[in-house]
Amino acid sequence: MSTLVNIRTRPLMPGFGAEILGVDLATADEETLKGVVDTFHRHGAIMLRDQKMSPGQLVDFISNFGEPEDHTLKEFTVPGHPKVYTLSNRVVDGKPIGAHNDGVGWHTDYSYKAEPVMATMLYAVEVPPEGSDTLVADCVAAWNALPPEKQAELDGKILHHSYQYFMSTREYGARELSDELKAQNPDVYHPLVRTHPADGRKALWPSTGTVIEVMGMPKQEGLDLVEEMVEFATQDRFVYRHKWRKGDIMMWDNRCTLHTGTLYDDTKYIREMHRLWVRGDKPY
């Protein structure tokens, strides 16, 4: 790898994630942006405070990581910016501008797709003073903390994921799918233990919501195992909890993490985030 510019960082938590200091993404030069991308691939998550980014600048920035991914539901993308999705409880002219209470429950984004998104980025446009935290679990640390016998038991297991099941059962906004959405989102099969293509590190990679079975196991036994592994990977010792400030950008690597959001008092506060995704590849 070529020599990279010196990016100042501090860990988000010991051994995981990096806060990048002293970089203004809207004006950063190409070398600095390369350093930011490299920091992301090595640390599992990055966070930068005090950014000021228009939707167009967010798309430009995320394009340094790969191709921006489309969003399954189109109604909450920012007008004129189909790659930028709004998470919000804000209502304008009687219409919600974003998805509300999405992403509560430990998961990895697009787990129901053959090629789940590699990275998720959130940009805080407006945030409540309390609640709406984002939690990211370091699934490499979780894998490494398992005893070898357990690792041997889990390695090679395949999970069956279903978007249809997910959308019919989720706590907020359960819905029946149109035939078009069904056709666009057939069931997929992913490993429970995922290998990171950058350096071969392994991550425990279960998810909640979309898994309907572990292949080769009785249904309930398989689901119990997935739940046990989610619980294991999301213990406090593996989890970074982000308290948002306006202007924060956070990105995590979905190949080696799980994440969840926490609720907030939506009768009192407005939350508005922009979410972007980077296209991923087939997990192995």
Ligand SMILES: [Fe+2]
């Ligand atoms: Fe998510």
